[in-house]
Amino acid sequence: MHDLSAELHALPSDAMTEPARGQALRLEQRQVLSVRPELLVMMYVGVATLVAGTGLLIKANLDRIGPMTLLSGIFAASALCYAIGLRARQARRVRSLGEDYILLLGALLFSTAVGYAEVKFRLFGAGWSRQLLLLAAWHLASAYVFRSRLVLSVGLTAFAGWLGVESRLGNLLDPGFQLRGLGPRMLLCAVLFCIGSEVHRRQRDGGGAGFRDVYLHFAVNFAFWGAIALGTRSATRLMGAVLVLVLAGLIATLALHERRQSFLIYAVGYGTIGMILFEVWLLRDALVVSWTGLLTVIGAVLLLFRLRTRLRESAE
């Protein structure tokens, strides 16, 4: 054990309010310990295990139990989870951490059941991927009904999954141009998520329930993945490299403007990895790539130090 009470006492009195000092002292002297992170891990692993077990149950007992019984069971379990979320909503109180994860379990079980029903009964026939769009719509609607960021993450992932499977931009534009790939679809996702974050911009401190953050994180990640994915095709390689650099610059500016350290990490991390990948794809010679890669990493480290100093880290 170690105790930093002496240092807390040594801080000037104007460094913090008395209640804050008291709270910090209680933490240091171990009068109180929040086990919330441990409970969170337990809940996440519990949900993941339950969903994995359900998948195995479907696989192992398909013939013995029958699809209708299995589907009814999973839908009933999902409905029970949603009912717990609804109870909190009707009581007009903030959901507890446990209720949040039970709601997430409900959403995931619902996805599992719908996916299984589609595989078993082929409800949509050739347009099978539309079940993903329906799922995305369901999850997004329930995320807004319950104001749940976890369910919103599930909804956005389902939407990206649908766009990845179904959208065929190349048919609409120039069929000869390589626009059907993964990269453009991810970039389209990023644009849509960015629009979603803009919708919530005004709600940042109130009713948005942190939704803007979720949209922004998804948008930034998908934008970088899309730009890097452009590099897998020779026709769009250079475009991808330029886009990675432009995105890194934009996101770093946003990070400094909004004082978000996580975005700075995205900008430098994705920027560096993206540039090294493009060097590998464009230069090909191992020794040359090693030299350029080394210089890129050194540049990234210097940039990270400089940007971190500007951000003053703890601002987030």
Add this chain to the structure above:
Amino acid sequence: MIIARPSVAEERWLTLASRYPALRAAAEATGRGGQWKTASWLSRCLGFLLGLLGAGMLAGVLSPFPSPWLIGGLLLMVAAEWLVAQRRVLRSGIEEAVYLCGAVAAVVQILVWSKGGQEWIGIAMIATAVLLVGWRLLNPLFTTLAVSGYSLALAARGGGLFSSYGHELEAALFSGGLAVAALIAGARQWRRPSHDRMLDGLVVVMPCLAYGWFLAHAGLDTPRDRALALAIAAGFLLACLIVGCRRRTRAPLLGALALLACTASALSRMVDWSAHWQIIIAGALLLGTAVILERLLRHRDAGLTSRLIDESVTLDLAQMAGAARLTPGPAEAPPAPVEGQGGSFGGAGASGRF
């Protein structure tokens, strides 16, 4: 002037600044942190990744030279030492990755030169290099990795790394003994926070290693071995829970979480249920226990509580990423309709697809 590492007082102020972000500016203003430049967790992770990438690129650059491991290792260690001693960079991830890669590369070169040596000695040498880097940079992850490496070397004594070990029981006793020692030593008030963290690492990892090595030794063919394995996992779990709750420290509770998995694995070998029911029941129990605990501890102001005391951006990000990761992927596409051998249009291969 060469500065070895932060003094005890400096490290305590640095820990205070990183533990309470709201106090960072005030703690830095006191000037007692010794002008060391530290980073947050997210930044440290990126720094470590960049360090690894840089070390990999340097390996590529040096590949045409003779003894590239030694030259690269020495260069990396000099660079890391310069960052720490001259630039006063600490816990930024970069110097940690660079120092680690350098030390391991130098040892690997020695192992390459001494062909035919016993593998367990090689493992022990690499573990020693990692331990020295951990001590130099006050990094608990490295010291824990090093001790885990020693337990591997002990198990592999006299054999090869990828062959049957033969000394797993000694490794289990070593790991179990260290776990107990670390649990006991954790009761002491340590002046240097990093020394406390090093013990924490042992408390989290060593009980699981003891269980793992016992599994490897016993094979669990007989009910007696299975019961013994369960007793080891459950015994450590209970000890960690009691110590964590009594001392109100995080490491034993984290160790208990890892040991929960070990106990579940030991229990699963004693029951004859199908895998999916085992997984579903384990998941339901875990989720149910967590929900009940959260409910019970929600309103407590003293002792263990489930209240949110300080916001964590990292935890927030992890939750979002975790939820996205759990989302089931798209279902399989239906099989394509049967087409004639002649292609989809025009027949006789007019479509060009066969």
